Amino acid sequence: MMIMKMIKIPLLALGLMLISIMSCKEQLTETIYSEVIADTAYETEADAEVLILGAYAGLKGWSQGFAAYYKHNYIQLSELPTDYGQDTWSPGTDPLETGTWDGNQQFILDVWASAYLVVDRANFAISTLEGMDIDANAKAGFIAEAKFLRALAYYDLTFNFKDVVLKLGESEDLPLSPQAEVITQILKDLTDAIAVLPSSDVYDGVGRATKGAALGLRAKTNLNAKNWAAAAVDAKAVIDLGEYDLMPAGQLLSLYDANNRSDNEFIFAVQSETGTAGATNTLSWFALAGTYQSGGWGNLTVSVDFYNSFDLNDERRTLMANGYQDSRMRTGDDGDMYFAAPNTPEYDALAIAPGIDLVDNTSVPFIKYAGGHDRFAPHLGAGTGVNYIVLRYADILLTRAEGLNETGDQAGAMALVNEVRARAGVADLVGLSQTALRDAILEERAKELFMEGSRRLDLIRSGRYIELWRAGLEAKYPGSNFNYLDDSKIYFPVPQIEIDANEQISTGG
């Protein structure tokens, strides 16, 4: 009997095993331990907020060697290839300043890749949020933020590259979409977002998407799409929110103070923590040098001509030429250290002590990213925590002004421009024709928003990009020939790595 029982064991076990294998599908679903899988990572409202903050982090995160664009990269891309932008970093950003880039230019690739990192995270957030069982209002709010982020990334992409890959889901290898289609999508996302997003007081600051931010970005989108009337209407809607104003005259430097990051002139500004290297705004490294910014390179500057174009009473002029620049420092008669670029009044005014060898300089640093400190403040170390400004009220005023001018309301336009000029301490514009006002607004935008990532798109929109850029270069580098700059340089090339890896582009779809 014993034996008979034992010999049945194999049969029994075999049968049991076959039955157990029947549930193959479940067994072959991977059991997750130390990894976290997207499908199951987000459940609660708190998780949803993490999801959306992760998408924001894409604005300055790193993705496999692509330096993120709202740490410094997009500013350089938007300001160096312009009439006043000037760099001193030959191998790195010279091609941007002089328009000698090709499809392999690292900064261009970085912005392209980083913007798509934001698009991908926003898409992921939207699709994940849609499947989450959380409070409906909260969910709608998070989705609206994701759509704002997606719109912002596509804004940067399509106005810089024209036709771009329009990716709204998880797919890869998509063809290029015409710019008009991309703009339509941006406007759609922003319109969706505007309907849901809260006012700016909800977040105790300007670091997250609000109704004002979405409206402002729609205004800028319409402006660059030359939907003049719509741009004016959207800008007015921002103004009418009543949430924003201009920093008073005489306090302009404090707009750039790291301790004044939620001033209500800001509509949307990417926030940074002071001192945390990973999340900081690293523009100061490029813009400031030597003893001012420990380890800074000081290779992002404006041209001397641009500096000299400011009215001597213009408060905005004080945002330049004040920084320490170690190779250009000298001790003044008062014993303090001074900086002055050649061919500036300050330079001429300084008495030069014998024996001090002034290095010849043709560019002027600025201190918008110095954290609100002027020339004598101690340097700030690794992270300034200063705002990376995406949208501020002055920009919206000038946007509406431009919209009004293009639609024939020069008086209304001049009133708005003069609001900005008054704060800077310069005289009002009066009686300008549409054409003259168009030029005046373009110049005003430069003076108000220089090195804030707006210039290149302003020039493109004006239709005078190549002409003014070339003139600026010829002034900066007399004797050099910039005839190679033509309309092919208006838009950045789609990076070669995208073309190589994306069969839809490389084979023409």
Add this chain to the structure above:
Amino acid sequence: MLGHVNTSISKKSSNVIFHIKNLNKDMKFKRLLLLKKVLMYSLYGIITQLLVGGMLLAAGNTHGQKVKSVKDVNVDISFTDEKLETVFSKIEDLTEYKFVFFEKDLSRKTRLSGSYKNTTLYEILLDISKESNLRFKQVNKNINVQKPNKKLKPLENEALVLVLKAIDIRGTVTDINGEPLPGVNIIIKGSTNGTVTDVDGNYKLTVADESSVLVFSYIGYETQEAAVGARQVINISMTPDLTSLEEIVVIGYGEIKKRDLTGAVVALSEEDMTTGAAVTSAAQMLQGRAAGVEVSSGDGKPGGELSIVIRGNSSISNSTEPLYVVDGFPIAAGVSINPADIESIDILKDASAAAIYGSRGSSGVVLITTKRGKRGKVSVTYDGFAGVQQINNTMEFLGWDEYAANRNAFYADGPNNGLPWYDAADLALENDTDWIEEGTRSAGIQSHTISASGGDETTRFSLSANSFSQEGVLLNTDFNRASVRLNVDRKFGKKANVGVNMYTARTKASEVWNRAGFRGNSVMYSLLMTAPGRAAYNPDGSYGNTVFSRDNANRPWINPLGRMEVPERDITGFRTYLTLWADYEIMEGLVAKVNVGYDNTTNTSSIFYPVAYSASGLRSNADIFEAKSTSSLIEGTLNYTPSLSEDNSLNILLGASNQYFDNYNFFARGRDFPTDQTSFYNLGSAAEQFIGSSRAASRIISFFGRANYSFRDKYLLTATLRADGASQLGRNNKWGAFPSASAAWRISEEDFLSSSNLVDNLKLRLAYGVTGNTNFSPYTSLARVGSTALYSYDGQSSGTGLTVDGVYAKNPDLKWETSRMLNIGLDFGFWGSRMFGSAEVYNTNTVDLIIDRPLPPSAGKVYKRANVGEMNNKGIELTLGGDILDGDFKWTASANLAKNVNTITKLAGAPISLNIERRPSWQTREHVFRQMIEGGEMGDFFGFVYAGIIQPGETYTPQPNSVAGQAKYEDINGDGVIDGDDRTVIGNATPDFIWGLNNRFSYKGFSLDVFFQGVQGNDVLNIRALMIDEFTSTKANDRYSSINPSGTRPGLSYFYGEYGSYVNTEFIEDASYVRLKNVVLTYKFNSSNISWLQNAEIYVQAQNLLTFTQYSGFDPEVSFNYGGSSRAVGRGVDDNGFPNFRTYTVGVRLSF
């Protein structure tokens, strides 16, 4: 028919390539085999008995009439006072009889006289007997002379032995497992008289007398002889014949007779492999022994793992190590096993054979069978050896004077603006340390295995215990292993068997910090690079702490001997595997089997660096890393062998299995301890502490089936199908099917060859099969999220959270890599299988190679791990063996040779580059050493072409900034500038062919094995040369400098130049080698007179005795894991490996 039988049974073991297995691997299959044998041989036996046996009996009778009895022979003879010998001699002259006697039995005093006329010889001998007190016994034509037996009564007329007295002998013939063997031929030696065993293995036979010898022979078994002596019952256990075509080969979930094989399978028995001293792993036993199986050690670290590549690399991203199956249990990773426990290894090389392992078969399958008990009495064996290992250092180093003079010159010429490196005080130092000498040693090795095995009718067991310890040739390195194996099985009734296999081992090793690819802190480089002017030890015996004038006080020099001996590294591992199985014969020919297995490994690596020796030199550091992995298996098979007609035989296997893998890691680190005394035993006291852990699990579920069909033993067909579902595959591709089909034609069984004297075996095989590779990590296909710094929207609150992985895109379509292999093979045996072998040709196309496909940046991710590449491997393999000399002096030889050609046929876009991890200097720009491109080979080296040095006054336009003495490189693309685009394919790490050659000579108790092994046509990137040729090796004397303007090797900027790279042709060396891998001289004592001793052998052995190579490094055998999960991808870079060594040992084997 008789002739044919004799031919078969006379094949003696010419060993080497193929062998026979015990029939007891698997009770179930053995029983099936037995059934089949009964079917085949009972008929054969009956026929033999009727025809042959009958004929022999008749012949015997006829023969009996020819030899006359002494009673029937009359002679005339007379002798007077003559000695016994003389009388015998006279009788011999008169008759056809011969006397057989011992001289001592014949009394010298005896003198005989007599005269006979026509008297029978019987009567004459009777008289002599009475006179001499001797007895006579006629056996055929011999008359044996014996002294009388005192116990017997002296009956007068019976003093003479009866003529042709017969003894009835009976007995049973069994196989080694005690199963009766029917149809065994039994012949009385020296006659043609004999019989055949019946169905129960019983026989009866009548022999002439005690001096008769019986010869037992049976197809597939070794012929045995048994002297009758005083016995009347003679039971014989037949041992399988090693070279017979009846050889049994393990093929996964079963066994098959070798002659029925249709795929490419190499079966190696113990004596076909390298055994004995310094064989620490199964892989080492195989090196050079099987065609197409490339084993490389690359690193002489004690207990170090070897790499096996079967028929070329078939994957870029996945591991290409073969699947190991130990006693039917697929082992998760790495085989820890005492080589002395291994009975045999079978290697499934082609896809038709490996397809039974489906998605895990594309790199081949290594089936390891451990030793089992045999039915019969218990035997106890001791197997032990002890020896010494020595480094094989062929490199020459400069003495301090030359070293310092050269270095001073180089620095004065270049970066140091005319100032020397060493000042007068430095130069005055009298040290002249040979650091390699100081850092290495003659290292001991020893192993002791005691095993006991045996069994009775129902139970068999085998138990072995091993203790192995090996010192490394580098100071403070060793490896120790203690292991126990137990295999037991028991029969229940006639239909069921239950068994258990258990192995447990503990390993313990000490290491020094020496990792391939990490130069700065690795001790090998420290030893190679340290100036001979520094002292190894101070006069008081402490580690030398010489200070040179230019030493940085903040980063003092650390004596490499101290770095080897002071830090503690303890690597302890436990491994246990356990298999329980049971089978049951449901009906005749149908056997069900269940197998349950469990494999558990725990490895703990503890490291402590005291303050003075930590990498930073500032803080003490302790790490504990613990890895646990388990694997559990349940599988069931049904094996059916129906009774068909005589012409047809069929075997069908069906099975299912479910295997689960679970890996858990734990890590803890402490930095900056208050004291060095607590080593890694008090991590909590560290100022900084880090911990981490991870766990990953996967499962594979399989269904499989195989059918073997043979028609008239001539036409053989095998078909296999396996379906695997693996959890780590993408959601849309969980299941894969892996079919194969193969056929073989035994041409030698055809009528036109069956009577050939030349050809006795000729088989043509054709096989096609599909296998897979799923050797990638769990969760690869999923959309993973990772921790990231979150956006601090208010500029104050920071934190981390989960964000979707921006590196890898999910891939629900991710599936196995698929290899499709066509194999054509020819097996042959000539001249009675004095010469035998096989030839194979194969062509493998691997598709769906898993590659990290670069995604367009617009995807928002960097890579997608996807099935996008394709690769081809094709090759030929030859195996040849033979009995060159037979007789007292035997010489058998075997050789194998294989060639594989690899081509990458498709990649995803960009070439795949592998980098040298650490550059000798940050100034060197390029550090890619391998670039895989479509149309290229996996082993290609990629770099610059060295073109000598810039001569004084020479201007080399492509390198405008170069000065005299600097290296120059060829402007490959002709653009007038040396840059990264001037790199090209500069070598290949894959051998043109690999080979092995074994010779065994034996004479009486002596045998000598001489085993050569080699690799031809492979290149190595010798990064070590780049390091040591700068200053330390004698080649530094050839460098161009102000004191050596005739130098032919680059001087300045050789290593850190603006132009080119250290990856250039100057460092690509041909690493072909011929190696006398193993020499063993064994003496086997004659133990037949000692009843308690079964076997006694003593041997001396030398490994790596001679190496013929042009390679300049320690050892041409290098195989490092550079830049890839698969070691094979990064092969051929000699960078800081543990030096290889020679081993001399003495060993004994005793069985009781």
